[in-house]
Amino acid sequence: MAEPARSECLREPVPAGAGRILAVAALTASAHAVPRLRRMATAVARGRGLSDAAEEALAVVVSELATNVVLHSGSADLTVMLEAGDAELTVEVRDRGRWRERPGPRCEEADMDAEFGRGLALVDAYSVARSVRRSDEGTLMRVVIAL
8 A cells, every 4th residue: 555645845835726727738857848848838928918027937937846857856757737826826847756865965055156956946036835745656846926
């Protein structure tokens, strides 16, 4: 029998099903998926007439979360769903991998000019809420961006 789903709240919990689904994409978890998903996010933002700031936030959040799946999950695929509420956008990213913990503490200093290692800090900067649920079936990450 599978172990029950574990849930870890990294910031505020994000409720599911809060709005209208704008887009869903399921792709192979590869480096090629990230720019495709970023273009999808930008097209959705422009199609809804969102501000430049909201468009940037959505593109960065989708890019960073998809990159994390590609680099850290071991999943063969990923699914991204964009959902709109009256005053927010919810980004949901699912994978079927197993999160691989860092084998030891980060050796390098936190540096905003570094090429890697600041993805979730960027997600936090652009969002008002973030939650993650890990289970035997994979990982589900939800992020809310205020409009």
